[in-house]
Amino acid sequence: MVTALGRRSVLQTFRRPQLVAPLLIFPTLLLAIQSAGAGRAVDLPGFPPVESFFAFLLAAAMIQSALFGGNAAGIALAVDIEMGFTDRLLAAPIPRFAIVAGRLAGTAVLGSMTAVWFLIIGVIFGVTIVEGVAGALLIIALVTLSALAFGSLGAALALRTGSASVVQGTFPLAFVILFLSTAFFPQDLLVEPARTIAEFNPLSYIVDAVREPVISSLTFSDLLKGLAGIALVATCGVTLSARALERRIRVG
Amino acid sequence: MLASLSHDMQTIGAMVRRSANELIRVPGAAIPGVLAPTIFFVGLTSAFGGLVLLPGFDADNYKSFIIPVSMLQGAGFTGAAAGVNLARDIEIGLFDRFLASPAPRWVLLAGTVLAAALRSLIPATVLLGVALAVGADFPGFGGLVIAYAAVMGMAVVAACWGATLALRYKTQAAAPLMQSAMLALILSTTAYAPQALLTGWLYTVAKINPITQVVDGARQGFIGSITWAGTWPAIVALVGFTAVLGAFALRGMRRTAY
Numbered sequence: 064m065v066t067a068l069g070r071r072s073v074l075q076t077f078r079r080p081q082l083v084a085p086l087l088i089f090p091t092l093l094l095a096i097q098s099a100g101a102g103r104a105v106d107l108p109g110f111p112p113v114e115s116f117f118a119f120l121l122a123a124a125m126i127q128s129a130l131f132g133g134n135a136a137g138i139a140l141a142v143d144i145e146m147g148f149t150d151r152l153l154a155a156p157i158p159r160f161a162i163v164a165g166r167l168a169g170t171a172v173l174g175s176m177t178a179v180w181f182l183i184i185g186v187i188f189g190v191t192i193v194e195g196v197a198g199a200l201l202i203i204a205l206v207t208l209s210a211l212a213f214g215s216l217g218a219a220l221a222l223r224t225g226s227a228s229v230v231q232g233t234f235p236l237a238f239v240i241l242f243l244s245t246a247f248f249p250q251d252l253l254v255e256p257a258r259t260i261a262e263f264n265p266l267s268y269i270v271d272a273v274r275e276p277v278i279s280s281l282t283f284s285d286l287l288k289g290l291a292g293i294a295l296v297a298t299c300g301v302t303l304s305a306r307a308l309e310r311r312i313r314v315g
Numbered sequence: 316m317l318a319s320l321s322h323d324m325q326t327i328g329a330m331v332r333r334s335a336n337e338l339i340r341v342p343g344a345a346i347p348g349v350l351a352p353t354i355f356f357v358g359l360t361s362a363f364g365g366l367v368l369l370p371g372f373d374a375d376n377y378k379s380f381i382i383p384v385s386m387l388q389g390a391g392f393t394g395a396a397a398g399v400n401l402a403r404d405i406e407i408g409l410f411d412r413f414l415a416s417p418a419p420r421w422v423l424l425a426g427t428v429l430a431a432a433l434r435s436l437i438p439a440t441v442l443l444g445v446a447l448a449v450g451a452d453f454p455g456f457g458g459l460v461i462a463y464a465a466v467m468g469m470a471v472v473a474a475c476w477g478a479t480l481a482l483r484y485k486t487q488a489a490a491p492l493m494q495s496a497m498l499a500l501i502l503s504t505t506a507y508a509p510q511a512l513l514t515g516w517l518y519t520v521a522k523i524n525p526i527t528q529v530v531d532g533a534r535q536g537f538i539g540s541i542t543w544a545g546t547w548p549a550i551v552a553l554v555g556f557t558a559v560l561g562a563f564a565l566r567g568m569r570r571t572a573y
Contacts, residue, residue, distance in 0.1 A: 079488070084491035084492075084495060085491075088491065088495050089495065089498075092495060092498065092499055092502075093502075095516075095517075096499070096502045096503060096506075096507070096517065097507065098514075098515070099513060099514050099515040099516055099517030099518070100502070100506060100507030100508055100513060100517055101363050101366055101507045101508060102513070102514030102515060102517075103366075103369050103508065103512045103514060104363070104365070104366060104369075106369060107365055107366075107368060107369065108368075116514075117515075235350050235351055235354050238351075238354045238355065238358060239354055239358065241358070242354070242357070242358025242359070242361055242362055243358075243361070247362040247363070248362045248363065248365070252365045253361060253362060253364075253365075254360065254361050254362075254364035254365065256361075257361035257362065
């Protein structure tokens with residue numbers, strides 16, 4: 064059942080251009096423009112040694128796509144609620160958790176697909192993945208888990224509000240979280256108060272863990288911090304989703 | 316002739332009032348056009364503020380450097396939203412009633428476009444207020460007039476583009492195409508850094524993208540003094556874009572049979 068709902072979720076995304084755009088078009092567009100527009104940033108004193116600004120931003124594009132994917136998953140689930148599809152699933156003899164798990168499985172698959180997309184773009188445009196094939200596989204795994212974690216937050220919001228427009232309204236928040244992290248610039252070069260906020264933003268640790276295999280050797284501590292960041296987001300998302308689903312079943 | 320023109324003006328006025336009514340009745344309708352560029356402005360200055368330290372960067376305050384871009388971005392989103400609203404009117408059948416009215420097609424387009432131009436002043440003003448509050452330099456009266464004129468011109472261009480796509484696809488699902496094209500057009504300029512500091516493909520594209528002239532024109536007062544030499548290319552670029560995209564939109568409207 065989870066597989067069937069996950070497949071439906073992936074197909075649904077590719078059938079609606081308005082769901083594909085935030086996943087691929089916007090992050091790719093911003094990657095292309097920011098890497099060339101602010102490419103000389105690598106000459107700034109204090110910028111970590113890196114092949115190019117494009118290589119530095121690759122992880123940001125992947126996590127950006129995972130964040131937007133989480134939001135898109137929430138929108139799609141809210142549309143299902145609005146159309147009554149979720150009610151039919153609730154009446155069907157299937158485990159309730161499968162309704163959310165199916166959607167999240169689809170989000171995770173989309174996350175891995177976007178990670179592959181950006182890795183291919185990176186390689187085409189001359190980025191060398193320092194950690195090689197193993198590093199690329201690790202990146203795909205981390206982005207997939209991130210998409211799952213962000214998807215759980217989107218699902219929680221959808222189940223709580225049952226409104227696609229409310230979930231869609233939180234889309235700009237993804238940019239706020241991104242800008243206030245180390246996604247686009249190294250922490251030491253961020254302008255206050257972004258520098259301080261980035262230190263406490265779990266997204267900074269997730270992006271850094273995805274970035275390290277691209278630009279240098281990944282350390283165990285970076286990986287652990289990244290996984291802890293993902294676990295924190297996922298724990299919040301899954302707990303809130305479970306509560307919201309419980310409430311929806313109780314209240315109707 | 317004069318009576319006919321007067322009727323056309325009244326129709327355009329009615330369409331602008333209809334757009335204003337939407338803002339009064341649904342104040343939240345203006346929020347997306349304001350929120351996204353504001354987040355971009357605050358985010359970009361926080362993330363890329365250190366770029367002013369690069370040798371050859373012709374401004375010492377990144378907030379002043381980037382605010383005209385954000386204002387134009389707000390205008391782009393507002394203009395694209397006019398296209399989305401037109402697509403919505405087509406979907407619900409309201410536009411068919413407009414087409415059945417005795418109003419000429421160009422009047423219907425002019426009403427949509429003018430409403431977008433006026434609505435673009437809302438995000439521009441909010442953004443300017445935020446920018447000045449966080450430390451951007453005041454551009455002076457002349458600089459302000461040029462920046463607002465560029466914003467309205469950009470909204471007209473975006474509205475013509477949005478209307479062209481709305482009339483072509485007749486669905487709100489075309490919204491991402493309306494918005495992302497405007498975003499790409501505005502950002503593939505000297506948006507992030509001066510021309511000399513751009514790298515790769517953007518160095519070439521920004522040089523030939525006419526919107527670079529609009530960005531640089533709108534930026535003049537914020538980072539230095541305004542000159543005619545810095546202003547007229549922006550006017551030419553906006554007029555040129557409006558003429559081309561306006562012709563496409565009008566062709567789409569004429570081809571839309573009632």
